[in-house]
Amino acid sequence: YVADFENMLTLSDESKKKLKDSMQNWLQVFKFPSVEQTTYDRSECSAKHQIYPLLGEKTVGNVTAADIKSLLNYWMSKGYAYTTVKKAYVLLNEYFRYLYTEGLIPKNPMSNVEMMKKANFLSAQNKEHLPENETIAIFTPEEIEQFKAEAFSTYSNGKRKYQQAAAYILMLNTGLRTGELLGLLNSDIDLKNRTLQVQRGVKEISKRSGTKAEGGREIKVGKLKSDTSKRTVPLNSTAIEMIEDLRKECYFCANTPLVS
Numbered sequence: 001y002v003a004d005f006e007n008m009l010t011l012s013d014e015s016k017k018k019l020k021d022s023m024q025n026w027l028q029v030f031k032f033p034s035v036e037q038t039t040y041d042r043s044e045c046s047a048k049h050q051i052y053p054l055l056g057e058k059t060v061g062n063v064t065a066a067d068i069k070s071l072l073n074y075w076m077s078k079g080y081a082y083t084t085v086k087k088a089y090v091l092l093n094e095y096f097r098y099l100y101t102e103g104l105i106p107k108n109p110m111s112n113v114e115m116m117k118k119a120n121f122l123s124a125q126n127k128e129h130l131p132e133n134e135t136i137a138i139f140t141p142e143e144i145e146q147f148k149a150e151a152f153s154t155y156s157n158g159k160r161k162y163q164q165a166a167a168y169i170l171m172l173n174t175g176l177r178t179g180e181l182l183g184l185l186n187s188d189i190d191l192k193n194r195t196l197q198v199q200r201g202v203k204e205i206s207k208r209s210g211t212k213a214e215g216g217r218e219i220k221v222g223k224l225k226s227d228t229s230k231r232t233v234p235l236n237s238t239a240i241e242m243i244e245d246l247r248k249e250c251y252f253c254a255n256t257p258l259v260s
Contacts, residue, residue: 015061
């Protein structure tokens with residue numbers, strides 16, 4: 001009876017649960033209903049691949065600042081990208097802040113852990129750190145022609161190697177993201193005024209039954225990440241040529257997204 005009672009107390013005490021069980025429950029109860037599914041997928045992926053392997057078996061109340069710092073240093077030493085490691089840090093910060101605010105743990109271990117600055121992070125990986133504007137790769141005119149030639153290349157029977165070949169060149173001339181391009185409708189395109197309207201996006205998300213992943217991926221057409229993502233994009237002659245090419249292939253003929 002005493003053993004069962006103590007076990008019941010342990011199960012009701014969040015600080016005595018394994019971190020992977022507590023965090024997964026927090027993700028499903030608090031994170032899942034409040035964010036886009038793509039955001040939730042990334043959060044769950046970060047938890048399962050960066051957090052649980054190193055801290056998942058520890059009890060929540062025994063996780064220290066040193067444990068968290070060791071986790072961040074471990075993935076940094078393995079050559080993982082700064083953004084990947086930072087996602088793990090942000091997720092742990094949100095999770096432990098919730099536990100501390102709710103009075104479920106007496107001390108927040110994240111209060112003594114700061115995310116390393118990107119310059120220092122890259123330096124520790126022996127990678128040169130440059131300002132972002134110096135790291136952007138821009139195609140030369142020759143590379144653009146080479147890209148276009150490959151996109152429209154054909155087999156010996158004359159059949160194109162790539163579906164929607166013109167879509168690649170359209171992206172190159174408008175700066176549209178893949179999801180934005182695939183969400184275009186015929187009504188979004190105004191050739192007379194040489195513009196198109198970005199109104200929606202296409203996302204690939206995990207198949208789920210509620211919060212439970214079922215395996216596999218599915219396509220979702222929906223709103224853009226923010227209101228500022230909605231915009232008018234000017235079209236140059238090449239972009240117009242690519243839209244007309246897509247229309248010849250019956251894309252944009254119906255008022256449905258290109259993804260269909």
